Amino acid sequence: GQNIDQPTEMTATEGAIVQINCTYQTSGFNGLFWYQQHAGEAPTFLSYNVLDGLEEKGRFSSFLSRSKGYSYLLLKELQMKDSASYLCALKDSNYQLIWGAGTKLIIKP
Amino acid sequence: NAGVTQTPKFRILKIGQSMTLQCTQDMNHNYMYWYRQDPGMGLKLIYYSVGAGITDKGEVPNGYNVSRSTTEDFPLRLELAAPSQTSVYFCASSYYDTNYEQYFGPGTRLTVT
Secondary structure (H helix, E strand, O other), rough: OOOOOOOOEEEEEOOOOOOEHHHHHOOOOOOEEEEEEEOOOOOEEEEEEOOOOOEEEEEEEEEOOOOOOEEEEEOOOOOOOHOEEEEEEEEOOOOOEOOOOEEEEEEEE | OOOOEEEEEEEEEEOOOOOOEEEEOOOOOEEEEEEEEEOOOEEEEEEEEOOOEEEEEOOOOOEEEEEOOOEEEEOOEOOOOOOHHHEEEEEEEEOOOOOOOOOOOOHHHHHHH
């Protein structure tokens, strides 16, 4: 089967850097997504990793290590608007997405 | 482009009632999905469709039905509503398969009492 673990909640300060981890166990790996979800809103796409390494996109970067079953999302120069939940989603051997419960990120001034 | 639209935004149902959640996308996407999201839980796939006339079950299909008569529309039918179906329902679409990002509708918040 598949299992995805993310911290439930994290707190960071405006202007700082935060790393949100996602660990997974799966019998078949076909890619990993990160989505952002503001309270009461729909998820929106942030990044997609299928190969090992770091993908950088502005203030957001995502890292993947397939051998370790590990990914992280790195947010730099945090802004108040980054307060949201961050969802890790694994594409399994059936090519369906298995979603983590999400990490609620609280930004303090 | 409106993207993915869902109606209604909110609904309260009594146990045993039925309803249809509407979903429409105007991006000419082939793939469409229905998810439910419960508090503190990840999104769970209910049904998905790879194109008009083709639907398949996801992880939690019991109590739901779907149809896909056109590329644009993918309604979700709840028959005999139960309290366990209280949730937020999201419809999503993608151009092709899950290699591509999914675009989500704004969600329908359903309460069954």
